[in-house]
Structure formats: structure tokens, C-alpha cells
Amino acid sequence: MYYIGFDIGSSSVKASLIDSESGKSIASIHEPKDEMDIISVNRDWAEQNPDFWWENVCNASKRLLKENTVASELVLGIGISYQMHGLVLVDTEGKLLRNSIIWCDSRAVDIGNKAFKELGEEKCKENLLNSPANFTASKLKWVRDNEPGIYKKAYKFMLPGDYIAYKFTGNINTTKSGLSEGILWDYKKQQPANWLLEYYDIDPSLIPDIVDTFSNQGELNSKGAQESGLQTGTPIFYRAGDQPNNALSLNVFNPGEVALTGGTSGVIYAVTDKVSGKEPVKYNNFAHVSYSEQKPIIGKLLCINGAGIQYRWLKDNLSLETNSYQTMNMLASEVPVGSDDLQILPFGNGAERMFENKTIGTQICNINLNKHTRSHICRAALEGIAFSFVYGMEILRKDGANIKVLRAGNDNLFRSEIFSNTVSTLIDQEIEIYNTTGAIGAARAAGWTHGAFNDFGEMIIKNDKVMTYHPLHNSDDYQSAYQRWKNELNRILKK
Incomplete structure (x- = not known):
């Protein structure tokens, strides 16, 4: 059946x-x-x-x-x-x-x-x-x-x-x-x-x-x-x-659990039991699938328009020997954390709500023509997108979201170790990776309603869990790189 x-x-x-x-x-x-x-x-x-x-x-x-x-x-x-x-x-x-x-x-x-x-x-x-x-x-x-x-x-x-x-x-x-x-x-x-x-x-x-x-x-x-x-x-x-539904597909139901999506745009969906909306212009609050009057579970959704589209644009325009993300990830791994002080702000996909609908565009900052290569560009792009996720999670934390568990699908940006390690290390939380889709999640939810799957979460772990990214111990380099990126972001936001 x-x-x-x-x-x-x-x-x-x-x-x-x-x-x-x-x-x-x-x-x-x-x-x-x-x-x-x-x-x-x-x-x-x-x-x-x-x-x-x-x-x-x-x-x-x-x-x-x-x-x-x-x-x-x-x-x-x-x-x-x-x-x-x-x-x-x-x-x-x-x-x-x-x-x-x-x-x-x-x-x-x-x-x-x-x-x-x-x-x-x-x-x-x-x-x-x-x-x-x-x-x-x-x-x-x-x-x-x-x-x-x-x-x-x-x-x-x-x-x-x-x-x-x-x-x-x-x-x-x-x-x-x-x-x-x-x-x-x-x-x-x-x-x-x-x-x-x-x-x-x-x-x-x-x-x-x-x-x-x-x-x-x-x-x-x-x-x-x-x-x-x-x-x-x-x-x-x-x-x-x-x-x-994507959160459900990743077994994200409880306060402190967060579903991440790293596609063309990025999505942070943090579940909370705090019914509040302090920053309704920067993100949205929706009734989660498990919402009820007795237990009002809310999903705080913050969308980052400029995410994977930045990396795809680079892939299509760098004239790579092999037009693939795998090639870009390999090039990015050749340079150190922080990309030798090259920063990329990946916001070239329209107005960003977390900046109160400002359009700041993609910015390549501090490029040194005598030092930086396409490898630096690839790493700075991955880091810049990761930093934007961290920045978004800081906004949600300020509004009371208690981020304890991060889960993401095994696709797009989360296939990159550099991207995933950067987010995990800066947030100081593990990221669990799952092979699942929205359609699979919807089918399983139908079964759950019908009385199937005594332990919904255990069923997802058994069928879908791929791996876990752990925060790296040498976080100082990541923190310094993130702070330099934020300095460039603040400079541009003040213009």
C-alpha cells in the first residue's frame, strides 16, 4: 500500500x-x-x-x-x-x-x-x-x-x-x-x-x-x-x-528546530512557541503545520533572495574547464578561510527584506588584482552566502528564536563543505543533512494523519539522514572573516 x-x-x-x-x-x-x-x-x-x-x-x-x-x-x-x-x-x-x-x-x-x-x-x-x-x-x-x-x-x-x-x-x-x-x-x-x-x-x-x-x-x-x-x-x-511543509519533511516541529533551504534563494525557517512579531518587515511569522490554539507553534521565515543564484551566475560566467559546482568547490578549497580578505555580498537578486527592502546588489569588495584569483572569487561567494545565512539567523535570535537544531536537504549549497562548515561553525550548531523533498514529506504527512509511522521523526532519520556537519574548532578565522564581511555590509547599507 x-x-x-x-x-x-x-x-x-x-x-x-x-x-x-x-x-x-x-x-x-x-x-x-x-x-x-x-x-x-x-x-x-x-x-x-x-x-x-x-x-x-x-x-x-x-x-x-x-x-x-x-x-x-x-x-x-x-x-x-x-x-x-x-x-x-x-x-x-x-x-x-x-x-x-x-x-x-x-x-x-x-x-x-x-x-x-x-x-x-x-x-x-x-x-x-x-x-x-x-x-x-x-x-x-x-x-x-x-x-x-x-x-x-x-x-x-x-x-x-x-x-x-x-x-x-x-x-x-x-x-x-x-x-x-x-x-x-x-x-x-x-x-x-x-x-x-x-x-x-x-x-x-x-x-x-x-x-x-x-x-x-x-x-x-x-x-x-x-x-x-x-x-x-x-x-x-x-x-x-x-x-x-519543507520543515515537516526535515522533521522540524519543535521550538529551537530550524529548516534551511539553500537554493536560488535561501530560506531560514525557525520554529518557536513565542507568538510575537517584532520585525514584521524583515521576516514573516506563519502558523506552522502543528499550530493549534492550545499549542501555537509559529514558523519564523526569513528569505534571502541573493543566495544560490549568486553561485550559479559565477558558474555560468567564469569560463570553467568543467561547467560544474564541483569544479567551483574544488577551486574554492585552494584558498584559506576569509579568501585573503576578499568579500562578496551576494544580494544581486532584487530587494532584500532583511535589509528593509533595500536593493544593494552584488558587491565584490577589496579585490587585489595582484593576488586574487578565480579560486578566491569562488570561496568568497560561498562564504558571502553563508555569512548572509548567519546574519539572518542573528536577526531571528534577536526576536527570541532559540536555534538549537539545524536541518537541511542534501542539495544545492548544502552539498558544499565550505558553505556548510562556515554556517555550522559561526552558529556553533550541527547541521543535519537529509535526502528528502517536499512531495515526499507531503506523502508521509498523509500517512501520519492516517495512523502510519508511530514515530514520524525516527522514520525520517532512518530513511533520509545522510550526514552531519559539526562546528569546527578553529572558529577564530571564521569569526574574523565574518566580521570583515559585516563591516563591508554596514558600509554599503549606510550609503
Whole structure:
């Protein structure tokens, strides 16, 4: 028997099949073959057709079953992970009214900033733990103001994962964690933030029914089953946004545990039981998958736009003998910690929220044309990205995040010993590395809801743990290099 998990990204849909007893990953695939298109008719806009997500979910589901010779009746349940912060609108018949305004669309920035000021920063901090910013609620306000005909027809709004669950079951619902990522959950009142919608002049009845993150959220109807190739009556047992789900995939549930992602952008997701939002402009607070009124577990999410994209840019532009990260890592290992006083600030991927939305760009500092080589450039880039992670964790610590355990997937930047050792040594914490994905995590969460896996964490360790990076004893060189990097950062921030 099996569970199936889907991860609805903006580039592709990933699907994974896991064994219902051991939790072991059987197979993983993605659809489509090439990346999904993002529609951008105006600068800073980003939209996708939600039915294209559904089409790829169905294609992935059918492929996964066929290629692994698994009958649909052997799938016991479904888990869904999805790109956060998107807006999907449907009418009374459940038909789409427009493309989804997705996470990287920034048309509603001014709307959210204005709300933050007019509603009062303290109220937003205390009740929402965030600024309304450029999230789902503000995107819905943009539709109301700029597309009144569409808004008038709207029956419900949904997040991307809600829409996929609806296509499977015909039920329109959401979760507390989902509402929190749209900045629509009032942590103080433990209910949807109707007062924010009223300020935006939006009808609160547009909010879907709320179901628990781990629960039977609906069963496949005949249409959903036929289109996906799965069995009628198969339950959806789990749904969560990609970053809370990534934390779940890494067994990050408890205060002090942190999930790290080192892809194109970097993400630090620190779990805490402290319901506070002192710096809602620099990072966000979301209801974690394990959030409840009795136990309000929060995920503090800090995103670093300029992370792996910096290293990829160098790979594509250094004219390496072998165009690979392995070659770059080898070159970087030829120079000492601190790159002989060469610093790189890796922030060339737009405005950085942890710098209060300043755009400072990538900066190469103190280059000596008589001494520094491409090996220094490679090491300084890895160190600069690592230093940005450490800097972000210092911000979270100042807000009460108690960082005790760091866990990351075995991909991208965390495959580099230089990068991982630098972070581990400066934070003075081990980093546990796991082979897992969001789709695998969603499938396992479905199984957990269904009563499988008596010890969820032990199952993940047994199946996925690869290695552990330990803090190095010679930390002085790392501390000195980090301080020099911070000096350059502060100099540029003061300009």
C-alpha cells in the first residue's frame, strides 16, 4: 500500500510515492518536462493558470502509478504541498475567474504598506504577527480595486493548494496555516482577520471553510478521480504551504528546530512557541503545520533572495574547464578561510527584506588584482552566502528564536563543505543533512494523519539522514572573516 504526495511549485509539479509501512520513497517524478511559464504582462507581475497546475498534477499522478505498476486502489491517501501566498478566485460554480496572482508578483506592495501604516504597526504586529505587505489579502484588495467585475463575481478565494484539493474533491476549504500565509489569521483572537478584510472593503464570506492541516479534508469525487487516475473516495489527509511543509519533511516541529533551504534563494525557517512579531518587515511569522490554539507553534521565515543564484551566475560566467559546482568547490578549497580578505555580498537578486527592502546588489569588495584569483572569487561567494545565512539567523535570535537544531536537504549549497562548515561553525550548531523533498514529506504527512509511522521523526532519520556537519574548532578565522564581511555590509547599507 502507498501514499502519494504532490508539491505544486511555480516551475513544476513534483509527485512522490511512498511505502505505507516503512515511509520509504518508492519513486518521484515531475511535470511538465520543461518549466511552467509565468505570465508577466506588466513589470513585477507574475501569474499562472491554476488549471495548468491541475493538468500537471493529473499527468504526474498517472505517470507515477503506471511507471511503478501501482493500482490506484492501493493508494491510501494524498498529501499536498504548494507554492505559498498565491490568490485563486472562483465563482459560485467553482469556475476560475482569472489567472492566479502568484507568490513572486509584487503589484500589491503599496497596498500592503499603506495598510500597515493606517491600521497601525502595533496592531498588525500583535494580531497578524506581520505586515499585510504583498501577500494574499493585499492581492485580493488589488483585484477588488482594479478588476471590480471579476471581484463582483467572486464566490471564494483560495490558495494554490486549496484549489488542487478542490479539483480532487469538489470541496472548497483551507487551513489556519494557509490563512496565516495570506496574512489573514488573527493570532490574538484565534480566528480569521475579518477586520483586515473589512478595512480592505472585502466581504469576509469569501474566506473558505477551515479544516485541520492533518485531517480528512475531503475525498476524491468521480471527476477528480477520473482526471487524476486515482480512486474515487481516496482521502486528502494533509495540505500545507511549501516552506512549512519543507520543515515537516526535515522533521522540524519543535521550538529551537530550524529548516534551511539553500537554493536560488535561501530560506531560514525557525520554529518557536513565542507568538510575537517584532520585525514584521524583515521576516514573516506563519502558523506552522502543528499550530493549534492550545499549542501555537509559529514558523519564523526569513528569505534571502541573493543566495544560490549568486553561485550559479559565477558558474555560468567564469569560463570553467568543467561547467560544474564541483569544479567551483574544488577551486574554492585552494584558498584559506576569509579568501585573503576578499568579500562578496551576494544580494544581486532584487530587494532584500532583511535589509528593509533595500536593493544593494552584488558587491565584490577589496579585490587585489595582484593576488586574487578565480579560486578566491569562488570561496568568497560561498562564504558571502553563508555569512548572509548567519546574519539572518542573528536577526531571528534577536526576536527570541532559540536555534538549537539545524536541518537541511542534501542539495544545492548544502552539498558544499565550505558553505556548510562556515554556517555550522559561526552558529556553533550541527547541521543535519537529509535526502528528502517536499512531495515526499507531503506523502508521509498523509500517512501520519492516517495512523502510519508511530514515530514520524525516527522514520525520517532512518530513511533520509545522510550526514552531519559539526562546528569546527578553529572558529577564530571564521569569526574574523565574518566580521570583515559585516563591516563591508554596514558600509554599503549606510550609503
